[in-house]
Amino acid sequence: AQKVTQAQTEISVVEKEDVTLDCVYETRDTTYYLFWYKQPPSGELVFLIRRNSFDEQNEISGRYSWNFQKSTSSFNFTITASQVVDSAVYFCALSGDNAGNMLTFGGGTRLMVKP
């Protein structure tokens, strides 16, 4: 069975602060994929990034960066210099070696960025 844990249910920061969203996963598959999605207050789910289990290279995209560590089964997401527009619920998800490409989602972290 697969499991994704986002221990932080809510985080509140002031604009321009850096913030890290934690994601810990469990899987027995040797090949798996990790994803982050953003759900802004408008409600849609937006795909942010995918990482496969063989690629532990960290990734940076503008103010966003992702740190994947297999040794600790973590795939953390950092927002540098947060902005009010970053306020959203962020979901981490895992897809293992299954025929249906099914995703297991974490419970989400609500990020509130105050001006």
Next chain:
Amino acid sequence: DAGITQSPRHKVTETGTPVTLRCHQTENHRYMYWYRQDPGHGLRLIHYSYGVKDTDKGEVSDGYSVSRSKTEDFLLTLESATSSQTSVYFCAISGTGGDQPQHFGDGTRLSIL
């Protein structure tokens, strides 16, 4: 944006009535999914489809049925709606391959009174 349309976007109905939600895609993707989103539970998979007339159950399939008669359409039916099925329902699509991300529709807010 991925071409996914969910209808209706909002619906209010009464307990015991049948309800059908529609997901339509223009991407010709093989896989389609129905999720429900509830506070404290994140997103949970109800059913998914891996081709025309090929469907399987997800984590929370009780009380729901699905059908896929065409590649582009995936229907979710609540045969006799209950108040516990009040939720936001999302449809998603993905291409073949575990590395393919799922792309989501805008959701349907369903209230059952």
